Amino acid sequence: MRGIVKERLFTPGPTPVLIEAQVRAATRDIHHRTEDFRQVVRETTELLRYYFNTQNDVLLFSSSGTGAMEGAVANLCSPGDRVLVGTAGKFGERWLALAQAYGIEAVKVESPYGQPVNVEEMKQKLEKSGPFRAAFLQATETSTGVSNDVKALSAAVGKLPETVLVVDAITGLGTTDLRPDEWGLDVVIGGSQKATMMPPGLAFASVSEKAWKVIEKSKSPRFYFDFSKERKNLVKGETSYTPATSLVVSLHSVLNYIKQIGLENLIANAVMLADATRQASKALGLKLFATASPANAVTAVCAPEGLDSGAIIKELRSRFGAIIANGQGTMKGKIFRLAHLGYFDAADLFAIVAALEIALTKVGHKVELGSGVRAAEETYLKHVDSVEQRVGAR
Amino acid sequence: MRGIVKERLFTPGPTPVLIEAQVRAATRDIHHRTEDFRQVVRETTELLRYYFNTQNDVLLFSSSGTGAMEGAVANLCSPGDRVLVGTAGKFGERWLALAQAYGIEAVKVESPYGQPVNVEEMKQKLEKSGPFRAAFLQATETSTGVSNDVKALSAAVGKLPETVLVVDAITGLGTTDLRPDEWGLDVVIGGSQKATMMPPGLAFASVSEKAWKVIEKSKSPRFYFDFSKERKNLVKGETSYTPATSLVVSLHSVLNYIKQIGLENLIANAVMLADATRQASKALGLKLFATASPANAVTAVCAPEGLDSGAIIKELRSRFGAIIANGQGTMKGKIFRLAHLGYFDAADLFAIVAALEIALTKVGHKVELGSGVRAAEETYLKHVDSVEQRVGAR
Numbered sequence: 001m002r003g004i005v006k007e008r009l010f011t012p013g014p015t016p017v018l019i020e021a022q023v024r025a026a027t028r029d030i031h032h033r034t035e036d037f038r039q040v041v042r043e044t045t046e047l048l049r050y051y052f053n054t055q056n057d058v059l060l061f062s063s064s065g066t067g068a069m070e071g072a073v074a075n076l077c078s079p080g081d082r083v084l085v086g087t088a089g090k091f092g093e094r095w096l097a098l099a100q101a102y103g104i105e106a107v108k109v110e111s112p113y114g115q116p117v118n119v120e121e122m123k124q125k126l127e128k129s130g131p132f133r134a135a136f137l138q139a140t141e142t143s144t145g146v147s148n149d150v151k152a153l154s155a156a157v158g159k160l161p162e163t164v165l166v167v168d169a170i171t172g173l174g175t176t177d178l179r180p181d182e183w184g185l186d187v188v189i190g191g192s193q194k195a196t197m198m199p200p201g202l203a204f205a206s207v208s209e210k211a212w213k214v215i216e217k218s219k220s221p222r223f224y225f226d227f228s229k230e231r232k233n234l235v236k237g238e239t240s241y242t243p244a245t246s247l248v249v250s251l252h253s254v255l256n257y258i259k260q261i262g263l264e265n266l267i268a269n270a271v272m273l274a275d276a277t278r279q280a281s282k283a284l285g286l287k288l289f290a291t292a293s294p295a296n297a298v299t300a301v302c303a304p305e306g307l308d309s310g311a312i313i314k315e316l317r318s319r320f321g322a323i324i325a326n327g328q329g330t331m332k333g334k335i336f337r338l339a340h341l342g343y344f345d346a347a348d349l350f351a352i353v354a355a356l357e358i359a360l361t362k363v364g365h366k367v368e369l370g371s372g373v374r375a376a377e378e379t380y381l382k383h384v385d386s387v388e389q390r391v392g393a394r
Numbered sequence: 395m396r397g398i399v400k401e402r403l404f405t406p407g408p409t410p411v412l413i414e415a416q417v418r419a420a421t422r423d424i425h426h427r428t429e430d431f432r433q434v435v436r437e438t439t440e441l442l443r444y445y446f447n448t449q450n451d452v453l454l455f456s457s458s459g460t461g462a463m464e465g466a467v468a469n470l471c472s473p474g475d476r477v478l479v480g481t482a483g484k485f486g487e488r489w490l491a492l493a494q495a496y497g498i499e500a501v502k503v504e505s506p507y508g509q510p511v512n513v514e515e516m517k518q519k520l521e522k523s524g525p526f527r528a529a530f531l532q533a534t535e536t537s538t539g540v541s542n543d544v545k546a547l548s549a550a551v552g553k554l555p556e557t558v559l560v561v562d563a564i565t566g567l568g569t570t571d572l573r574p575d576e577w578g579l580d581v582v583i584g585g586s587q588k589a590t591m592m593p594p595g596l597a598f599a600s601v602s603e604k605a606w607k608v609i610e611k612s613k614s615p616r617f618y619f620d621f622s623k624e625r626k627n628l629v630k631g632e633t634s635y636t637p638a639t640s641l642v643v644s645l646h647s648v649l650n651y652i653k654q655i656g657l658e659n660l661i662a663n664a665v666m667l668a669d670a671t672r673q674a675s676k677a678l679g680l681k682l683f684a685t686a687s688p689a690n691a692v693t694a695v696c697a698p699e700g701l702d703s704g705a706i707i708k709e710l711r712s713r714f715g716a717i718i719a720n721g722q723g724t725m726k727g728k729i730f731r732l733a734h735l736g737y738f739d740a741a742d743l744f745a746i747v748a749a750l751e752i753a754l755t756k757v758g759h760k761v762e763l764g765s766g767v768r769a770a771e772e773t774y775l776k777h778v779d780s781v782e783q784r785v786g787a788r
Binding site: 011241244 | 417423426427428593618637640
C-alpha cells in the first residue's frame with residue numbers, strides 16, 4: 001500500500017510557492033495600464049529595494065533570470081569590450097556564453113566544480129590585466145552549492161572607475177548577506193522562483209549610478225531588456241512592455257510577507273537549514289560536495305561511493321513525492337542537491353532527511369535510521385534561540 | 395447609491411482570463427525538469443500548432459509578445475541587412491524600432507492610422523527594390539483596430555527564396571483566419587494575454603522551414619530568445635531556460651478549452667462580436683476609426699465631435715468597472731477601443747454597449763437608450779444560426 005504521497009519540491013528553483021500569493025493573483029482580471037496596477041508596481045519596486053537591501057533602482061522583467069543576465073551583458077558592454085568572468089559551475093559558464101553571443105572578449109578565472117571562484121586571482125587580473133568593462137560573479141553558484149566572496153571582489157572593482165561589478169544573486173538573494181550599496185555591487189540579478197517563493201517568470205536587476213553611466217555609453221543591441229527604457233517607465237509605475245501581471249501581483253504579496261518576517265530572518269532561516277543539512281549529511285556518512293565555502297541556498301551532497309545519485313533521487317521521488325535536484329553536466333549522478341531558499345521550514349527539512357535515510361536504505365546503502373534527523377534537530381536547536389525569537393510562526 | 399460594481403476588462407490585452415486555468419496553476423508546486431511537466435510542454439506545443447493552424451514548430455518564450463518580436467528580428471537578420479516593414483500604427487512602428495536597435499536597414503511602407511497597410515506598395519517594393527531579408531506586417535494592428543492583407547503579401551514573399559515573411563499575430567490569432575502553411579507565413583508571433591484568455595507572460599513564435607534556413611545564417615546576437623536553441627530543447631519537452639511554469643500549465647488548460655470549442659468557433663465568436671460592435675456604434679451615431687478593413691480583434695470607435703474619448707472611458711470605468719482602451723499616441727482622446735479577442739461572449743457585449751449608452755448620455759452626448767444594444771442584438775441574431783450550432787455553451 002502506497003497510501004497518500006504529497007508532492008514536495010526541494011529543488012533550488014522552482015521552490016515551494018506561497019499559495020496565498022498565487023491565489024490572490026488567480027482570482028481577478030488585471031489591466032496593467034490602470035492606477036491600481038501602477039500602485040502595485042510602485043509598491044513592488046519599493047519592496048524589491050528592501051529585498052535587495054539597496055537604494056539603487058531595481059528593474060523588473062517578465063522573463064527568467066537568464067533574461068536579466070543577458071540584459072546586464074547587453075546594456076553594460078559593447079562589442080569588442082573585455083570583461084572578467086569568475087566561474088566554477090554551470091551558471092558561471094552562462095556569463096561566458098553570453099559574452100560570446102555578444103562578441104565580447106571574456107577573460108576567465110576558473111575553479112573546479114565544488115570550489116569557490118578564486119577571487120584573489122580575479123583581483124590580480126583586475127589590477128594587472130585591465131581594463132575590463134565589467135566583472136561577473138555568482139553570489140552563490142546554484143549548480144555546486146558554493147558561495148563566492150562577492151564582498152572581496154567588490155572592494156577591488158570599487159577602485160576602478162570604469163569597471164562595474166555584476167553579481168548573479170538569483171539564488172543569493174534572501175539566503176546570503178549582500179550589501180549592494182555598502183560594498184558597491186553595481187548590478188545584482190534575481191529571479192522569482194527562488195527565495196521569492198513564487199513561480200518562475202519574473203527577473204530583477206538592481207542598477208547602481210556607476211552602472212547607469214556605463215549603460216549610457218554602451219552599444220550592444222537590446223530592446224526587450226533595455227535597462228534605461230525600463231528605468232524611465234518604472235518611475236511612472238509602468239513597465240516598457242506588458243508585464244506578467246498575475247506574477248507581479250503575486251510578487252507584491254510575497255514581498256510584503258518577506259518584509260513582515262524580515263529579510264534578516266529569511267536569510268537566517270536559510271543559514272539554519274543549510275547548516276542542519278550539512279550536519280545531517282555528515283551524520284549519515286555522506287560527503288559534502290562544497291566544503292570550502294558552502295552556500296546557504298542549496299547543499300550539494302555526494303552520493304555514497306559506487307552509488308548513482310539518480311537512484312536516491314528516484315527513490316525520494318517515487319516513495320515520498322519529493323523532487324530534489326541531481327547534479328548538472330559532469331556532476332550528474334555524483335551529487336544531489338537540497339534547497340533551502342525561500343519557503344522551507346525546519347519540519348520540511350526533518351521530513352526530507354528522514355525520507356533520505358529510508359531512500360539510502362532502500363537503494364542498498366545502510367544508514368542508522370534517525371541519525372541524520374537527530375543531527376538536524378540538534379543543529380536546529382543550536383540556531384533556535386536566535387531564529388525563534390525573530391521569525392514569527394506561520 | 396453606487397451598489398455593486400464588478401470589474402470588467404474590455405481591453406485588447408490583457409483580456410478576461412479563463413479562471414479555471416489560472417486556479418489549476420495556482421494550486422500546485424511545479425518543477426519544470428520532471429516528466430510530468432515535459433508531458434505538459436509536449437502537449438502544449440501540439441496544442442499551439444492547432445491554435446496556430448500550422449505544422450511548423452511553435453516556440454514558447456516566457457516574456458511578453460515584444461520579446462518574441464525581438465527574437466524574430468535577432469534570429470532572422472544580421473547587422474546591415476535590409477528589411478521591409480509595413481506600418482500603420484504603434485505596433486508596426488515597433489518593427490522599425492527593433493530594426494534600428496539591431497542595426498538593420500528598414501524600408502518602410504506607411505499608411506495613416508486607421509488605414510490598412512498598403513500591401514500593394516509592399517509587393518512592388520519586394521519586386522523592384524529588393525533584396526530584403528524579411529518583410530514584417532501586423533495581421534491586425536491593435537492600436538487602430540485594422541486588419542491587414544497578410545495573404546496577399548505572403549503570395550509575393552513566397553516567390554522570393556531569400557526573403558521571409560514575419561507576421562505579428564498577437565491579436566490576430568484566434569480572431570482571424572490565418573493559414574501559415576497554405577499561405578507561407580514564415581514566422582507568426584502570438585502572446586498569452588490575448589485570444590488565449592490568459593494573463594500576460596508568455597509569447598509564441600511559429601517558424602517555417604524556410605525561416606530556419608535563414609536563421610542558420612544570421613549573425614545578430616541573441617541568447618534568451620535564441621530560436622534554434624529553443625527548438626532543440628522543445629523536442630525533449632523542455633525550454634532552454636526556466637519557463638513560467640504556472641503560466642504554461644494555464645496555457646495547456648486554455649488551449650484544451652479552445653480545442654474543445656474549436657478554433658473556427660473562437661474566430662467566428664470574434665467576428666460576431668466585432669460586427670455587432672460596429673453596428674451598435676453606427677446605430678448610436680458614432681464613427682468607426684477603421685472603415686476600410688476593420689479587425690475582428692478590437693473595434694476602434696471615434697468619440698463624438700468635441701468630446702474627449704477619455705471622458706467616456708472614465709465614466710465606464712467609475713460607473714461600471716469596465717476598463718476599455720483609449721487611443722495610443724496621437725490617437726489618444728480621439729478614439730476608444732473595445733476588444734473581442736478571447737473570452738468574451740454576446741452578453742458581455744450587450745452589457746458594455748448599454749453601459750456605453752449611459753456613459754455617452756452622462757458626458758452630455760445624448761443617444762437613444764437601447765438603440766445600440768438593439769443593433770447589437772440584431773447582429774447577434776444574424777450570426778446566431780452559425781454560431782449557436784457550433785459554439786458549445788459555457
